[in-house]
Amino acid sequence: MSGKKQPVSRRQFLNYTLTGVGGFMAAGMLAPMVRFAIDPVLQASSGGDLKAVAQVDELTTEPQRFDWTIDQVDAWYESEVTKSAWVYKTDNDEIMALSPVCKHLGCVVNWQGDPDHPEQFFCPCHDGRYYKDGVNVPNTPPNAALDVFEHEVREGTLYLGNAKPRGEF
Amino acid sequence: MEWKQKDRERYQEAKEYVDTIFIPLLGIDDIASNQAQDWLEQADAIQVISKEIERHYTGRVFLYPTYTYHVKCDYQLEVNRLNNWIENLKNEHFKHVFFLSFDPQWKLNEKDLNGQLLWITAPSINEREKEDALKVLHHQAKLLSDLIRTYWKNS
Numbered sequence: 001m002s003g004k005k006q007p008v009s010r011r012q013f014l015n016y017t018l019t020g021v022g023g024f025m026a027a028g029m030l031a032p033m034v035r036f037a038i039d040p041v042l043q044a045s046s047g048g049d050l051k052a053v054a055q056v057d058e059l060t061t062e063p064q065r066f067d068w069t070i071d072q073v074d075a076w077y078e079s080e081v082t083k084s085a086w087v088y089k090t091d092n093d094e095i096m097a098l099s100p101v102c103k104h105l106g107c108v109v110n111w112q113g114d115p116d117h118p119e120q121f122f123c124p125c126h127d128g129r130y131y132k133d134g135v136n137v138p139n140t141p142p143n144a145a146l147d148v149f150e151h152e153v154r155e156g157t158l159y160l161g162n163a164k165p166r167g168e169f
Numbered sequence: 170m171e172w173k174q175k176d177r178e179r180y181q182e183a184k185e186y187v188d189t190i191f192i193p194l195l196g197i198d199d200i201a202s203n204q205a206q207d208w209l210e211q212a213d214a215i216q217v218i219s220k221e222i223e224r225h226y227t228g229r230v231f232l233y234p235t236y237t238y239h240v241k242c243d244y245q246l247e248v249n250r251l252n253n254w255i256e257n258l259k260n261e262h263f264k265h266v267f268f269l270s271f272d273p274q275w276k277l278n279e280k281d282l283n284g285q286l287l288w289i290t291a292p293s294i295n296e297r298e299k300e301d302a303l304k305v306l307h308h309q310a311k312l313l314s315d316l317i318r319t320y321w322k323n324s
Protein backbone atom coordinates (compact mmCIF):
# COMPACT_ATOMS: atom_id res chain seq x y z
CA MET A 1 0.00 0.00 0.00
CA SER A 2 1.36 3.31 -0.89
CA GLY A 3 -0.02 6.16 1.14
CA LYS A 4 0.34 8.46 -1.79
CA LYS A 5 -2.36 11.06 -2.26
CA GLN A 6 -4.15 11.39 -5.57
CA PRO A 7 -2.23 14.07 -7.40
CA VAL A 8 -4.19 16.77 -9.15
CA SER A 9 -3.07 16.78 -12.73
CA ARG A 10 -1.96 20.00 -14.31
CA ARG A 11 -4.97 19.97 -16.57
CA GLN A 12 -7.43 19.44 -13.74
CA PHE A 13 -5.76 22.21 -11.83
CA LEU A 14 -6.13 24.59 -14.76
CA ASN A 15 -9.71 23.59 -15.19
CA TYR A 16 -10.54 24.27 -11.58
CA THR A 17 -8.85 27.63 -11.53
CA LEU A 18 -10.27 28.81 -14.81
CA THR A 19 -13.82 27.84 -13.96
CA GLY A 20 -13.43 29.58 -10.67
CA VAL A 21 -12.13 32.80 -12.14
CA GLY A 22 -14.67 32.83 -14.97
CA GLY A 23 -17.55 32.16 -12.63
CA PHE A 24 -16.40 34.84 -10.27
CA MET A 25 -16.11 37.40 -13.05
CA ALA A 26 -19.50 36.52 -14.46
CA ALA A 27 -21.07 36.84 -11.03
CA GLY A 28 -19.51 40.26 -10.53
CA MET A 29 -20.83 41.50 -13.82
CA LEU A 30 -24.29 40.17 -13.45
CA ALA A 31 -25.10 40.36 -9.79
CA PRO A 32 -26.58 43.84 -9.72
CA MET A 33 -28.72 43.23 -12.76
CA VAL A 34 -30.74 40.19 -12.10
CA ARG A 35 -31.60 39.84 -8.50
CA PHE A 36 -34.55 37.57 -8.88
CA ALA A 37 -32.36 34.79 -10.11
CA ILE A 38 -29.86 35.15 -7.30
CA ASP A 39 -32.10 35.15 -4.30
CA PRO A 40 -34.69 32.43 -4.70
CA VAL A 41 -36.33 33.41 -1.42
CA LEU A 42 -37.45 36.61 -3.06
CA GLN A 43 -39.29 34.71 -5.71
CA ALA A 44 -41.88 33.18 -3.49
CA SER A 45 -44.97 35.07 -4.43
CA SER A 46 -47.33 36.03 -1.68
CA GLY A 47 -50.64 35.28 -3.26
CA GLY A 48 -52.62 37.87 -5.14
CA ASP A 49 -50.72 39.83 -7.72
CA LEU A 50 -47.96 40.95 -5.40
CA LYS A 51 -44.42 39.82 -6.11
CA ALA A 52 -41.50 39.96 -3.71
CA VAL A 53 -38.77 42.00 -5.37
CA ALA A 54 -36.40 43.34 -2.73
CA GLN A 55 -35.44 43.54 0.93
CA VAL A 56 -36.35 46.85 2.51
CA ASP A 57 -32.95 47.24 4.17
CA GLU A 58 -31.21 47.35 0.79
CA LEU A 59 -33.20 50.40 -0.32
CA THR A 60 -31.53 53.79 -0.29
CA THR A 61 -32.47 57.31 -1.31
CA GLU A 62 -30.82 56.58 -4.65
CA PRO A 63 -33.14 54.85 -7.15
CA GLN A 64 -32.11 51.24 -7.78
CA ARG A 65 -33.48 48.98 -10.43
CA PHE A 66 -35.04 45.64 -9.49
CA ASP A 67 -36.14 43.04 -12.03
CA TRP A 68 -38.50 40.12 -11.73
CA THR A 69 -40.54 37.93 -14.06
CA ILE A 70 -44.23 37.21 -14.35
CA ASP A 71 -46.22 34.86 -16.54
CA GLN A 72 -48.26 36.72 -19.06
CA VAL A 73 -50.65 35.63 -21.75
CA ASP A 74 -49.59 37.47 -24.86
CA ALA A 75 -52.00 36.97 -27.73
CA TRP A 76 -51.99 33.15 -28.08
CA TYR A 77 -49.00 32.30 -25.99
CA GLU A 78 -48.30 32.30 -22.34
CA SER A 79 -44.83 33.58 -21.78
CA GLU A 80 -42.49 34.82 -19.12
CA VAL A 81 -42.16 38.58 -19.13
CA THR A 82 -39.48 40.58 -17.39
CA LYS A 83 -40.69 43.51 -15.29
CA SER A 84 -38.62 46.20 -13.63
CA ALA A 85 -39.07 48.98 -11.12
CA TRP A 86 -36.97 51.90 -9.94
CA VAL A 87 -37.20 51.86 -6.16
CA TYR A 88 -35.94 54.33 -3.54
CA LYS A 89 -36.75 55.89 -0.20
CA THR A 90 -38.01 59.45 -0.17
CA ASP A 91 -36.76 62.06 2.28
CA ASN A 92 -39.79 61.22 4.44
CA ASP A 93 -38.60 57.62 4.52
CA GLU A 94 -41.47 56.44 2.33
CA ILE A 95 -40.89 53.82 -0.32
CA MET A 96 -41.34 54.93 -3.92
CA ALA A 97 -41.51 52.29 -6.66
CA LEU A 98 -41.70 53.78 -10.14
CA SER A 99 -42.49 51.96 -13.35
CA PRO A 100 -39.62 52.34 -15.84
CA VAL A 101 -42.03 52.40 -18.78
CA CYS A 102 -41.88 55.77 -20.53
CA LYS A 103 -45.26 57.48 -20.83
CA HIS A 104 -44.44 58.62 -24.35
CA LEU A 105 -44.18 55.35 -26.27
CA GLY A 106 -43.13 52.80 -23.70
CA CYS A 107 -39.33 52.52 -23.78
CA VAL A 108 -37.48 51.70 -20.56
CA VAL A 109 -36.17 54.78 -18.73
CA ASN A 110 -32.92 54.91 -16.75
CA TRP A 111 -32.00 56.84 -13.65
CA GLN A 112 -29.16 59.22 -14.54
CA GLY A 113 -29.32 57.95 -18.12
CA ASP A 114 -28.23 61.31 -19.49
CA PRO A 115 -25.00 62.84 -18.16
CA ASP A 116 -26.38 66.34 -18.77
CA HIS A 117 -29.26 65.75 -16.33
CA PRO A 118 -27.79 63.64 -13.54
CA GLU A 119 -30.71 63.86 -11.10
CA GLN A 120 -33.36 62.72 -13.55
CA PHE A 121 -34.74 59.65 -15.28
CA PHE A 122 -33.92 59.56 -18.97
CA CYS A 123 -35.59 57.80 -21.89
CA PRO A 124 -33.07 56.96 -24.62
CA CYS A 125 -35.69 56.64 -27.36
CA HIS A 126 -36.68 60.29 -27.81
CA ASP A 127 -34.86 62.02 -24.95
CA GLY A 128 -37.84 62.06 -22.59
CA ARG A 129 -36.99 63.11 -19.03
CA TYR A 130 -38.57 62.81 -15.57
CA TYR A 131 -37.68 64.28 -12.20
CA LYS A 132 -36.74 61.96 -9.37
CA ASP A 133 -40.36 61.82 -8.17
CA GLY A 134 -41.38 60.55 -11.61
CA VAL A 135 -43.02 63.74 -12.82
CA ASN A 136 -42.31 64.42 -16.49
CA VAL A 137 -40.05 67.35 -17.35
CA PRO A 138 -42.00 69.87 -19.45
CA ASN A 139 -41.04 70.21 -23.10
CA THR A 140 -39.79 66.66 -23.39
CA PRO A 141 -41.95 64.09 -25.27
CA PRO A 142 -43.75 62.40 -22.31
CA ASN A 143 -46.93 64.12 -21.21
CA ALA A 144 -47.55 62.29 -17.94
CA ALA A 145 -45.67 61.16 -14.85
CA LEU A 146 -44.26 57.64 -14.56
CA ASP A 147 -46.71 55.09 -13.15
CA VAL A 148 -46.32 54.06 -9.52
CA PHE A 149 -46.37 50.46 -8.31
CA GLU A 150 -48.72 49.45 -5.52
CA HIS A 151 -46.50 48.16 -2.78
CA GLU A 152 -46.59 46.39 0.51
CA VAL A 153 -43.93 45.59 3.08
CA ARG A 154 -44.12 42.34 5.00
CA GLU A 155 -41.41 41.20 7.37
CA GLY A 156 -38.79 43.36 5.78
CA THR A 157 -39.59 42.29 2.24
CA LEU A 158 -40.94 44.66 -0.38
CA TYR A 159 -43.77 43.33 -2.54
CA LEU A 160 -44.92 45.09 -5.68
CA GLY A 161 -48.28 44.82 -7.41
CA ASN A 162 -49.56 46.60 -10.48
CA ALA A 163 -48.24 49.89 -11.77
CA LYS A 164 -50.92 52.58 -11.86
CA PRO A 165 -51.06 56.06 -13.33
CA ARG A 166 -50.93 58.97 -10.88
CA GLY A 167 -54.28 60.04 -9.58
CA GLU A 168 -55.57 56.50 -9.23
CA PHE A 169 -54.32 56.27 -5.67
CA MET B 170 -42.98 47.32 -31.38
CA GLU B 171 -43.10 44.06 -33.20
CA TRP B 172 -44.86 42.17 -35.96
CA LYS B 173 -48.07 41.55 -34.01
CA GLN B 174 -51.65 42.65 -34.49
CA LYS B 175 -51.63 44.71 -31.31
CA ASP B 176 -48.74 46.83 -32.57
CA ARG B 177 -50.14 47.72 -35.97
CA GLU B 178 -52.35 50.47 -34.62
CA ARG B 179 -49.67 51.60 -32.21
CA TYR B 180 -47.31 51.95 -35.12
CA GLN B 181 -49.79 53.93 -37.21
CA GLU B 182 -50.16 56.45 -34.41
CA ALA B 183 -46.46 56.83 -33.72
CA LYS B 184 -44.70 56.12 -36.97
CA GLU B 185 -42.60 59.25 -37.04
CA TYR B 186 -40.99 58.08 -33.77
CA VAL B 187 -40.16 54.57 -34.95
CA ASP B 188 -37.00 54.90 -37.00
CA THR B 189 -35.24 51.58 -36.48
CA ILE B 190 -35.79 48.15 -38.03
CA PHE B 191 -34.44 45.12 -36.16
CA ILE B 192 -34.18 41.70 -37.80
CA PRO B 193 -32.72 38.62 -36.07
CA LEU B 194 -31.01 36.12 -38.39
CA LEU B 195 -31.33 32.47 -37.52
CA GLY B 196 -29.73 29.44 -39.17
CA ILE B 197 -31.44 26.05 -39.14
CA ASP B 198 -30.12 22.61 -39.98
CA ASP B 199 -31.37 19.05 -40.27
CA ILE B 200 -32.52 18.19 -36.74
CA ALA B 201 -30.54 14.93 -36.94
CA SER B 202 -27.26 16.65 -37.73
CA ASN B 203 -24.40 16.83 -35.25
CA GLN B 204 -24.53 20.60 -35.12
CA ALA B 205 -28.27 20.79 -34.50
CA GLN B 206 -27.77 21.36 -30.77
CA ASP B 207 -25.74 24.52 -31.44
CA TRP B 208 -28.37 25.94 -33.76
CA LEU B 209 -31.13 25.10 -31.30
CA GLU B 210 -29.37 26.93 -28.49
CA GLN B 211 -28.88 29.89 -30.77
CA ALA B 212 -32.58 29.86 -31.65
CA ASP B 213 -33.48 30.27 -27.98
CA ALA B 214 -30.79 32.83 -27.31
CA ILE B 215 -31.63 35.04 -30.26
CA GLN B 216 -35.29 35.05 -29.27
CA VAL B 217 -34.59 36.14 -25.70
CA ILE B 218 -32.10 38.83 -26.70
CA SER B 219 -34.29 40.27 -29.46
CA LYS B 220 -37.35 40.42 -27.20
CA GLU B 221 -35.37 42.13 -24.48
CA ILE B 222 -34.04 44.77 -26.88
CA GLU B 223 -37.58 45.31 -28.13
CA ARG B 224 -38.67 45.81 -24.52
CA HIS B 225 -36.00 48.43 -23.88
CA TYR B 226 -36.79 50.34 -27.05
CA THR B 227 -40.38 49.50 -27.86
CA GLY B 228 -41.20 53.08 -28.82
CA ARG B 229 -38.42 53.40 -31.37
CA VAL B 230 -37.47 49.95 -32.65
CA PHE B 231 -39.62 47.72 -34.85
CA LEU B 232 -38.75 44.04 -34.41
CA TYR B 233 -39.57 42.01 -37.51
CA PRO B 234 -39.95 38.22 -37.40
CA THR B 235 -36.71 36.29 -37.43
CA TYR B 236 -35.21 35.73 -40.88
CA THR B 237 -34.57 32.01 -41.12
CA TYR B 238 -32.19 30.31 -43.54
CA HIS B 239 -30.53 26.95 -43.95
CA VAL B 240 -26.94 26.93 -42.72
CA LYS B 241 -25.70 25.32 -45.92
CA CYS B 242 -27.12 28.13 -48.01
CA ASP B 243 -25.24 30.38 -50.37
CA TYR B 244 -24.78 33.42 -48.14
CA GLN B 245 -24.27 35.77 -51.03
CA LEU B 246 -27.73 34.88 -52.30
CA GLU B 247 -29.19 35.36 -48.83
CA VAL B 248 -27.56 38.77 -48.58
CA ASN B 249 -29.30 39.76 -51.79
CA ARG B 250 -32.65 38.53 -50.53
CA LEU B 251 -32.22 40.36 -47.24
CA ASN B 252 -31.30 43.57 -48.98
CA ASN B 253 -34.43 43.13 -51.04
CA TRP B 254 -36.50 42.69 -47.89
CA ILE B 255 -35.05 45.85 -46.44
CA GLU B 256 -35.67 47.74 -49.63
CA ASN B 257 -39.34 46.82 -49.37
CA LEU B 258 -39.74 47.27 -45.60
CA LYS B 259 -38.16 50.66 -45.45
CA ASN B 260 -40.31 53.74 -45.60
CA GLU B 261 -39.49 57.39 -45.14
CA HIS B 262 -39.38 57.01 -41.35
CA PHE B 263 -36.89 54.19 -41.03
CA LYS B 264 -33.33 55.42 -40.78
CA HIS B 265 -31.56 52.54 -39.05
CA VAL B 266 -31.47 48.84 -39.85
CA PHE B 267 -29.90 46.28 -37.50
CA PHE B 268 -29.42 42.57 -37.95
CA LEU B 269 -28.54 40.27 -35.06
CA SER B 270 -26.67 37.02 -35.59
CA PHE B 271 -24.29 34.51 -34.00
CA ASP B 272 -23.30 32.99 -37.32
CA PRO B 273 -19.75 33.98 -38.43
CA GLN B 274 -20.74 33.57 -42.08
CA TRP B 275 -22.70 36.80 -41.89
CA LYS B 276 -19.68 38.51 -40.46
CA LEU B 277 -17.75 37.52 -43.57
CA ASN B 278 -20.47 38.99 -45.80
CA GLU B 279 -21.12 42.02 -43.64
CA LYS B 280 -19.93 44.66 -46.07
CA ASP B 281 -22.61 43.76 -48.61
CA LEU B 282 -25.46 43.91 -46.11
CA ASN B 283 -27.69 46.93 -46.28
CA GLY B 284 -27.70 47.62 -42.54
CA GLN B 285 -25.62 47.23 -39.40
CA LEU B 286 -24.77 43.68 -38.42
CA LEU B 287 -24.69 43.10 -34.66
CA TRP B 288 -22.63 39.97 -34.53
CA ILE B 289 -21.84 38.30 -31.23
CA THR B 290 -20.46 34.91 -30.35
CA ALA B 291 -23.10 32.43 -29.29
CA PRO B 292 -23.39 31.91 -25.56
CA SER B 293 -23.56 28.28 -24.58
CA ILE B 294 -26.86 27.98 -22.80
CA ASN B 295 -28.78 25.07 -21.51
CA GLU B 296 -32.50 24.79 -20.90
CA ARG B 297 -31.94 23.07 -17.61
CA GLU B 298 -30.01 26.02 -16.24
CA LYS B 299 -32.54 28.51 -17.40
CA GLU B 300 -32.02 31.18 -14.79
CA ASP B 301 -28.27 31.39 -15.32
CA ALA B 302 -28.80 31.46 -19.05
CA LEU B 303 -31.31 34.30 -18.73
CA LYS B 304 -28.83 36.33 -16.73
CA VAL B 305 -26.22 36.00 -19.45
CA LEU B 306 -28.68 36.77 -22.24
CA HIS B 307 -30.15 39.81 -20.52
CA HIS B 308 -26.69 41.12 -19.96
CA GLN B 309 -25.90 40.72 -23.65
CA ALA B 310 -29.16 42.44 -24.56
CA LYS B 311 -28.20 45.34 -22.33
CA LEU B 312 -24.81 45.72 -24.01
CA LEU B 313 -26.36 45.56 -27.47
CA SER B 314 -28.97 48.15 -26.47
CA ASP B 315 -26.16 50.47 -25.45
CA LEU B 316 -24.46 49.85 -28.77
CA ILE B 317 -27.64 50.68 -30.71
CA ARG B 318 -27.85 53.90 -28.74
CA THR B 319 -24.42 54.97 -29.90
CA TYR B 320 -25.57 54.56 -33.51
CA TRP B 321 -28.60 56.73 -32.75
CA LYS B 322 -26.46 59.37 -31.14
CA ASN B 323 -24.05 59.57 -34.04
CA SER B 324 -26.69 60.01 -36.68
Ligand code: FES
Nearest residue numbers: 102104105123128
Ligand atom coordinates in the same frame (compact mmCIF):
# COMPACT_ATOMS: atom_id res chain seq x y z
S1 FES C 1 -40.63 56.56 -25.62
FE1 FES C 1 -39.70 57.72 -24.06
S2 FES C 1 -39.40 59.63 -24.99
FE2 FES C 1 -40.39 58.51 -26.54
